[in-house]
Amino acid sequence: MASTSFAPSAAFAAFASRARGASTRARSCDGISSVPRAHHRPRSSRARGRSAAVTEEAMAEDVVDAPAAAAAAAPARARARGRTDGEDAPRVVVFSGGTAMNGITSDLSALTQKVTHVIPVSDNGGSTSEIVRVLGGPAVGDLRSRCLRLSDESTPEAVAVKTLLAHRLHPTDSAVAVKTLLAHRLHPTDSALARDEWYQIQEGNHALWEGIGDDYANIIRRFLVHFHQEVTASTVKGRFDFVNGSIGNFFFAGARLFFRSMDAAIFLYSRVSRIPDDTVVVPCILSEDNARVNLAAELVDGSIIRGQNEISHPSIDSKKFSKDMSFSSKNPDVVSKEFWTSVLESGEFPELEAHEMWGGLRQSSRGFKSVRDALKSGSLSDAAELLQSRFIDIAYRPLSVWDVNKVVTAYDPLPSPIKRVFYASSINANDENFEVHPKMNPTVAVKIAECDVIVYGMGSLYTSIVPNLALKSMGDAVKNASCKKVLMLNGGLDRETGTMSASDIVQAIVDALNMKYTSAELENPVLAYVTDVVVPRGGGIRIDADALAAMGVRVHECDSVPAPVKNAIDTVHYEPSAFVQLLTRIVTDTSGD
Numbered sequence: 001m002a003s004t005s006f007a008p009s010a011a012f013a014a015f016a017s018r019a020r021g022a023s024t025r026a027r028s029c030d031g032i033s034s035v036p037r038a039h040h041r042p043r044s045s046r047a048r049g050r051s052a053a054v055t056e057e058a059m060a061e062d063v064v065d066a067p068a069a070a071a072a073a074a075p076a077r078a079r080a081r082g083r084t085d086g087e088d089a090p091r092v093v094v095f096s097g098g099t100a101m102n103g104i105t106s107d108l109s110a111l112t113q114k115v116t117h118v119i120p121v122s123d124n125g126g127s128t129s130e131i132v133r134v135l136g137g138p139a140v141g142d143l144r145s146r147c148l149r150l151s152d153e154s155t156p157e158a159v160a161v162k163t164l165l166a167h168r169l170h171p172t173d174s175a176v177a178v179k180t181l182l183a184h185r186l187h188p189t190d191s192a193l194a195r196d197e198w199y200q201i202q203e204g205n206h207a208l209w210e211g212i213g214d215d216y217a218n219i220i221r222r223f224l225v226h227f228h229q230e231v232t233a234s235t236v237k238g239r240f241d242f243v244n245g246s247i248g249n250f251f252f253a254g255a256r257l258f259f260r261s262m263d264a265a266i267f268l269y270s271r272v273s274r275i276p277d278d279t280v281v282v283p284c285i286l287s288e289d290n291a292r293v294n295l296a297a298e299l300v301d302g303s304i305i306r307g308q309n310e311i312s313h314p315s316i317d318s319k320k321f322s323k324d325m326s327f328s329s330k331n332p333d334v335v336s337k338e339f340w341t342s343v344l345e346s347g348e349f350p351e352l353e354a355h356e357m358w359g360g361l362r363q364s365s366r367g368f369k370s371v372r373d374a375l376k377s378g379s380l381s382d383a384a385e386l387l388q389s390r391f392i393d394i395a396y397r398p399l400s401v402w403d404v405n406k407v408v409t410a411y412d413p414l415p416s417p418i419k420r421v422f423y424a425s426s427i428n429a430n431d432e433n434f435e436v437h438p439k440m441n442p443t444v445a446v447k448i449a450e451c452d453v454i455v456y457g458m459g460s461l462y463t464s465i466v467p468n469l470a471l472k473s474m475g476d477a478v479k480n481a482s483c484k485k486v487l488m489l490n491g492g493l494d495r496e497t498g499t500m501s502a503s504d505i506v507q508a509i510v511d512a513l514n515m516k517y518t519s520a521e522l523e524n525p526v527l528a529y530v531t532d533v534v535v536p537r538g539g540g541i542r543i544d545a546d547a548l549a550a551m552g553v554r555v556h557e558c559d560s561v562p563a564p565v566k567n568a569i570d571t572v573h574y575e576p577s578a579f580v581q582l583l584t585r586i587v588t589d590t591s592g593d
Contacts, residue, residue: 089111089112089113089114090111090584091112091114091116091447091450091451091452092112092114092452092453093115093116093118093447093448093451093453093454094108094115094117094457095118095454095455095456095457095465095468095469096117096118096119096146096455096456096457096458096459096464096465096468097119097120097142097457097459097460097464097465098119098141098142098143098144098145098464099142099145100458100460100464100490101146101457101459102146102149103573103574103576104458104574104576105146105149105150106149106576107576107577107580108576108580109150109276109279110580111580111583111584113276113277113278113279114278114279115278115279115280116279116281116282116443116444116447117279117280117281117282118283118441118444118468119142119143119282119283119284119468120142120283120284120295120463120467120468121138121140121142121262121283121284121287122293122294122467123139123141123142123308123309124139124294124307124308124309124427125308125309125313126141126244126246127168127245127246127249128141128246129309130241130245131231131249131250131253132292133236133238134231134234134236134238134240135234135253135257135290136291136292137253137257137262137287137292138262138285138287138291138293139293140249140252140253140256140262140265141246141249142464143252143262143266143269143281143283144246144248144252146281147266147269147270147275147281148162148248148273150273150275150279150281151165151273151274151275152274152275157211157216158274159211160208160209160212161216161220161274162273163208164201164208164212164247165220165247165248165251165272166247166248167201167208167248168244168245168246168247169194169198169243169244169245169247170193170194170197170243170244194242194244194245195242197242198228198242201224201247202221202225202228204217204221219268219272220251223251223255223258223268224247224251225254226257226258227250227254228250228254230253230254230257248269251269251272252265252269253265255269262283262287263282263283266281266283280443280447282441282444283441284440284444284467284471285438285441285471286439286440286441286442287438292426293423294306294307294423294425294426294427295308295311295421295422295424295463296421296422296423296424296434296435297419297420297422297462298418298419298420298422299414299415299416299418299419300416300418300419301416303415303416305414306424306427306429307427308467311421311462311463311496312462312496360388360389360390361385361386361389364379364382364383364385364386365381365385366379368382368383370386371386371387371390413498414495414498417498417500418462418496419517420470420511420512420516420517421467421512422435422518423435423436423437423467423470424436437471437472437520439471439473440471440473444474444477445473445477448477448478449477449480451481451483452483452484452587453484453485453583453587454478454485454486455486455488455583456486456487456488456509457488458574459490460496461490461496461497462496462497462508463496465509466508466512469509469512469513470512472515474513475513475515475522475524475528476522478513478528478529479513479524479528479529483587484531484532484586484587485530485531485532486530486532486534486583487505487506487509487533488534488579489502489505489535489536489539489541490541491536491540491560491563491573492539492540492541492571492572493540497541500541501542501543501547502533502535502541502542502543502544502547502548502555503544503547503548503551505541506526506530506533506548506551506553507526509529509530510526510529510530513529526551526552527551527552527553530551531552531553532554532555532556532586533548533553533554533555534556534557534558534579534582534583534586535555535556535557536557536558536560536573537557537560537572538560538571539560539571539572540571540572543555556582556586558575558578558579558582559575559578559579560572560573560574561573561574561575
């Protein structure tokens with residue numbers, strides 16, 4: 001399939017050329033002038049007590065004052081990077097989830113910083129689910145992920161801040177603790193290692209604080225302390241589990257609770273991370289303070305799946321595992337039959353360290369990190385030690401914080417294709433007042449009205465893209481936007497899309513914006529919502545060109561690169577710079593208008 005060739009307008013082409021060149025230049029930045037913490041000595045308990053006493057006045061003053069120098073220096077930083085964000089820079093609105101589109105954001109920022117990232121807040125997996133369980137509120141994980149990817153890296157301090165906010169606490173207990181429990185035929189339920197690390201971070205004694213000046217460190221620590229105060233004071237049954245917790249999520253949640261506003265929390269995070277002023281990350285909906293946001297799916301066979309995680313990549317059910325941990329054929333598969341068939345046929349396995357994927361010990365007594373390596377060396381005892389720790393970790397670790405990789409469970413097919421997804425008042429199967437209709441975030445409507453192109457980005461169709469769209473007033477906002485509307489197809493199919501073709505995916509986008517199967521259903525045509533489809537070369541989705549042509553949708557093929565993990569759902573990924581160049585041509589072409 002040949003890519004459609006367009007000639008950009010002279011002004012826009014000149015700007016695009018300058019912006020693309022910026023991505024190859026060395027970055028420099030005039031950041032906040034503050035003394036980095038070269039040495040971190042543990043503070044006395046008295047000093048820690050004083051620092052933990054957080055007042056609203058002190059927090060508010062630091063939030064306003066500390067980033068002021070960085071904000072004032074923003075134009076100088078932009079010039080140093082070689083960017084020119086003038087009136088000719090295109091304004092882009094991107095609908096996506098928190099992860100899949102991250103690989104494109106840097107190159108897109110090199111083209112224009114006037115990008116609005118619209119993100120769903122219905123995630124109920126990973127460490128986000130533990131925050132929602134204890135504190136309520138919309139999910140912050142996807143927002144944090146996108147903000148983190150957009151964060152400045154032009155100074156050592158900026159890199160240190162990003163490293164801190166990207167850090168996750170220990171995913172398992174210490175090897176010594178697990179071995180001791182195994183020796184006594186007990187199971188590890190205590191997250192002591194993660195909790196101890198968390199205390200070091202919030203008290204300022206962790207090595208992650210090195211290189212972060214006092215101005216920023218004080219702001220970040222105060223909101224981390226505020227988060228800790230909230231989770232420890234919560235009356236929810238079961239104490240907060242810090243295992244695999246994201247420091248960025250904790251900071252985000254602390255800010256949201258303090259300001260009682262998600263938008264204010266995003267603003268603070270953006271300032272601390274030095275995200276460009278013209279780049280906006282915004283939740284797709286307006287949510288009430290501490291109100292949970294739940295997603296559900298209705299399948300074609302009439303059944304209902306509740307919870308985004310269960311729709312996209314359900315957690316492994318610990319009840320399936322035998323608690324005596326015997327290594328017999330009675331132990332069920334950890335993942336689906338299809339996954340293991342693929343692994344055995346290809347001889348390839350996802351390139352992850354074993355404990356990252358399965359939990360348990362980082363290494364055995366004799367230093368083996370995987371069961372496979374232990375077996376290759378003929379050490380059955382080490383293999384058994386690792387296997388037993390994996391099964392125990394899967395069976396007993398709280399599933400709400402067990403960060404299941406999509407490579408594992410997204411292969412397991414749904415019992416029936418998805419008919420639609422919708423927002424639910426809860427994920428409780430006994431809930432009678434089930435379907436709800438949250439309000440679209442008005443900031444999104446404003447940004448859509450001003451934009452030069454709308455992009456439906458990569459990601460899980462029904463749990464990352466559609467939740468941004470299946471909202472009252474969103475369809476009319478998109479329809480009324482006089483711009484190109486571009487759908488990016490993924491590199492392959494997954495649990496949610498099953499056997500869908502390209503035209504099926506386009507229709508799913510249209511149905512979501514038209515609020516199909518609801519009392520607010522619209523009847524807008526396909527071209528009101530999707531004008532162009534971009535396809536990665538060599539991707540795994542069937543391109544039914546005739547059906548797309550009948551819809552009036554134009555198809556463009558984009559250069560791709562092999563997916564980094566073999567046997568992953570996506571067979572290929574977009575080559576970022578090639579996609580940005582193609583998007584430039586689509587935006588400036590007027591032949592189809």
